[in-house]
Amino acid sequence: MRLQQVVKDERRPREFDPREYISTWTEKDLLHGKIVDAWVIIFRTRGCYWARSSGCSMCGYVNDVAQEVSPADIGHQLDVVLKKHQGQPLVKVYTSGNFFDDHEVSLDVRERILTELGDRCDKVIVETLAHLLRRDQLEHALRFVDELEIALGLESTNENVLRYAVNKVWGLNEHARAATVAREAGATVKTYLLIKPPFLTEREAIEDAVRSGHEADPHSDTVSFNPVNVQSRTIVDRLFRRGEYRPPWLWSVVEVLERTRDLKAHVKSHPTAGGLVRGAHNCGTCDRRVVNAIEEFSLGLRADFGDLSCACQEVWRAYGETQPFMMTSADPLAVLEA
Template sequence: MKLNKSDKEVNYVAQQITQLRQKTLKNRKKWSAQNLNKPVAFWTKTERLLNEIGKEFTIILRTRGCEWALKHGGCSMCGYIEDAAIENVESSHIISQFDYAINQTVNKIKNSNDRYVLKIFNSGSFFDDNEITSVVREHIYRKIAEIREITEFSMESRVEYITQDKLDQINQFIPDKHVEVGIGLESVTNHIRNTYINKNVSYADFIESINLCARNRIGSKIYLLFKPPFLNEQAAIDDCASSIKEISNLKVNTISINPCNIQKGSLIEYLWYTNRYRPPWFYSLFDCFKMALTPQTLKKIRILCDPSGAGSKRGIHNCLRKTCNEKMKHSLREFVFHQDLSQLDQIDYDCVCKKKYEIIRSS
């Protein structure tokens, strides 16, 4: 069979991702039992909750990792498999990781006047039984139910693992919490999502998953990637803005915008090293929000954006002047906390890099 241009692009990008992933994982050492009994990381900080400013409690669990990454290389921007164990992790270890983070933090949570959202990440899919078993999920849900101050809970999963039985278990154990399932759609454009990003997710399956969540009174949080590989600044703005507009009309609760950052072992890192990719500018992100959002949209859907590595050369940045990036980060935080577009214009600093950016964007 003769491949058309699109098929050739898909095969080439997927092949490059698979080769890079195999290379980075080739000499990985096994984690010790001691390491497997503690999470990768956990922390608390201020966060925008569904209807107010509160706190987030984030736990990153060490599991075997994303099945899509292990078998097919994963997504072009993702390096989270580097934190995974690669091999199966016993349920007892994952429970120990979760309990360790809870025990270290629960008094702080209970002595606080704030409401909390618990966010669990695990380098893959929370609903993938090969990563996190039903026994582990039940243990987590029971613990969450005991902590009154945790009013929201979010995790993430690829669409193929979001099934009725997984949602039934949530409603059985934590029916009184606001739960959101995070889904990485990345872009509403199929070619960008499945060729440039190598997501292997159809839009039809995505729609089916969010509708299934809605029917079960469970929220959905949609992740969009800002500036995937092979897009310039203007194309990144247009792609993300159109994605926000389309998703805003669906049965979703939250849209989380993730400006692309340079993660270890990813195709993006390879492109960055060879001067074929630059992380996005803050100017582009702000223009995207102004293009895609209205006050009416922000009343019905929560917008989140908490960029990893912001202000560094590996994360979203303007120039590398600290003052410039700190001002932009502050405005972005205020926008997210208050869901108020006017915060994006509250920057009392005019950096010389704006002219350079305008030239780059128009070229």
């Protein structure tokens, strides 16, 4: 399929030191209803196998991975990063790929990571593609940690959106199977959904996210909405530079959160690069206020967004009406200013 080749052609993997982890930081998150420090670790691995063969249209992770990383290299990254633990009770482990891909993270390394982090933290969250998750891996993993959460990037429940906008060939069926396996083993499930993959208008993106949230709800303990941000060397980046893609308005994120408050799952969103031109943003004046409100909502510190307003809401509404009229998902403002 052409999109698969176009996505791949855009990528420029760079050489990195396989013994250096990508990043680590601490952020706020909820654990058992309380706000706690959450430790985020991004290990450098050979990366997501899907990104190496084609990849998702918005994903620039492949730019950060090393060509080959041995189990000993990842072990060294772990040794170094463990020294940075400061008592955070929750840890999120990312690999720019799939924690349960045996070719990316071998069984031995997985066991070591889980043992070390399970000893230090109450809860461990790891990310993987749904179709890679096996029952035996989960049962093995749960021997080393008290609480395990499996984060799965579903992105959308609409097969056309997945195939033609995200360039992903797995969907709700694979997600539901993985969620069942995870829950039966004793883990919980976090579902990532996108807000505004490329080629969708602002309004289509809102409706897609709201529908996906409801359809994923039975298979999720947490639903995390990820507004698309423009990462280098991706299809989204190429469209953005041509004025054919604008990251979602923060008002769109707010609408999605408001309309998915009825989900059983905990609903949250942490807009990467929120308020910046390459992330979800509004007019510039209200951005910080709205991003803060979204963070507060995600931490259970506010129930709605009724107190927020800005003159740019009118522009946002007009934007949503203009795209269907112009019969394009391109950024109308960028087109008019060009």
